[in-house]
Amino acid sequence: MRATTKADLVLTHDAGGHQAGAAVPPIFQTSTFLFPDFDTLEDCYTGHGGTDLYSRTGNPTVRVLEDKLAQLENGEAAIAFSSGMAAISSSILGLLKSGDRIVCIRNAYSDAYRLFEILLPRFGITTKYVDVDELAGSAGALAGASMLFLESPTSFVFETLDLRRIAKTARSKGVVTLIDNSFASPILQNPIDAGIDLVVHSASKYLSGHSDVVAGCVIGANDLIDQIRATSVPLLGAKLSALEASMVLRGLRTLSVRVRAHTEAADWIINHLRHDPRIRKIHRPGVSAPLPNTLSGAGGLFTLELEEDVDVRKFCNALNIIRLGVSWGGFESLALPAAIANRQDAGPNALNAFGVSKNAVRIFAGLEGASTLLDDIRGALDAACFGTWVIEDALDG
Numbered sequence: 001m002r003a004t005t006k007a008d009l010v011l012t013h014d015a016g017g018h019q020a021g022a023a024v025p026p027i028f029q030t031s032t033f034l035f036p037d038f039d040t041l042e043d044c045y046t047g048h049g050g051t052d053l054y055s056r057t058g059n060p061t062v063r064v065l066e067d068k069l070a071q072l073e074n075g076e077a078a079i080a081f082s083s084g085m086a087a088i089s090s091s092i093l094g095l096l097k098s099g100d101r102i103v104c105i106r107n108a109y110s111d112a113y114r115l116f117e118i119l120l121p122r123f124g125i126t127t128k129y130v131d132v133d134e135l136a137g138s139a140g141a142l143a144g145a146s147m148l149f150l151e152s153p154t155s156f157v158f159e160t161l162d163l164r165r166i167a168k169t170a171r172s173k174g175v176v177t178l179i180d181n182s183f184a185s186p187i188l189q190n191p192i193d194a195g196i197d198l199v200v201h202s203a204s205k206y207l208s209g210h211s212d213v214v215a216g217c218v219i220g221a222n223d224l225i226d227q228i229r230a231t232s233v234p235l236l237g238a239k240l241s242a243l244e245a246s247m248v249l250r251g252l253r254t255l256s257v258r259v260r261a262h263t264e265a266a267d268w269i270i271n272h273l274r275h276d277p278r279i280r281k282i283h284r285p286g287v288s289a290p291l292p293n294t295l296s297g298a299g300g301l302f303t304l305e306l307e308e309d310v311d312v313r314k315f316c317n318a319l320n321i322i323r324l325g326v327s328w329g330g331f332e333s334l335a336l337p338a339a340i341a342n343r344q345d346a347g348p349n350a351l352n353a354f355g356v357s358k359n360a361v362r363i364f365a366g367l368e369g370a371s372t373l374l375d376d377i378r379g380a381l382d383a384a385c386f387g388t389w390v391i392e393d394a395l396d397g
């Protein structure tokens, strides 16, 4: 049996219980809160009341979620937002100012990249991109930086970083570190334990887990979270609703079980595709290099870089169980070809900027069953290969 982790209990047990003995946190579907007299309203307004004033800045259901997220990532506090991008933009705008520089890992999430390229320069915040080797190699990569923006694994190609070492270097130079930990989830990686300052998640993915919510969060120590809470939360107003907080809380109950199931399915599929001659390269943590010591599993995502003479369009059209679509982290398997994702109209494109191959197809292994998904991928490869490849059964082993 797998050893019990702290996360198992955090996800499934609400110490202290809820109002009226409810098993799950009630949904406080209210915009405003009422006060019996002048003094209690005054106390709340001036921040001394310990109660909520208005749901843009605080709501009891949302706070249950925030407390759970902080515990899951071993942070002191968390803020929930209306999307992962709201968590990223609100955190950055709450902490940085004109003249500041972000150093960002290459292959960051496409809309984070567009935030850095389109919107932040208008406010005098610039971004420099560094690759995994530059970041591992020297403190010089951080020259002039106010914030280091990380992903590990990174988007689409799933490169990984030595977070402990990077966090230590950044701290010694006074650079705030922020990591998008969506791909690992709090089940497979806890960056705060490695010395990272702030962790953001797209809760639209693993955390909610059912492809029915868009949400996000940031987690960290009180001083940084308080700065974001005092500025971006009231002034940008990208709050999460109580109803959606409740849906994320429901998804979280099974987070540990789901992430392990997605990881096992993807591991099994990759083991059977490793030597397929129609695949030039498989991008996944742990495939070409060992998993870094902060990451306990590779998760449910991988990218197949198909050989030049495999027709990507035919491959995608021949998938039956695996559906075409953006996002991932829900119950269902999804495929996203780079050849389409690199053609987004709105401004500079991350996949082009970072040189992701047009023959790459990102796949998320859902819960339909690993052998079903492997058959689907193999069938699509057969349909996309002009019949020139001889695949021997022996390769299955």
Ligand SMILES: *Cc1c(COP(=O)(O)O)cnc(C)c1O
Residues within 6 Å of the ligand: 083, 084, 085, 086, 109, 155, 180, 182, 183, 201, 202, 203, 204, 205, 214, 215, 216, 327
């Ligand atoms: C989806 C995603 C985001 C953005 O999250 P939204 O909830 O869609 O705003 C950020 N980072 C990563 C790695 C993602 O996959």
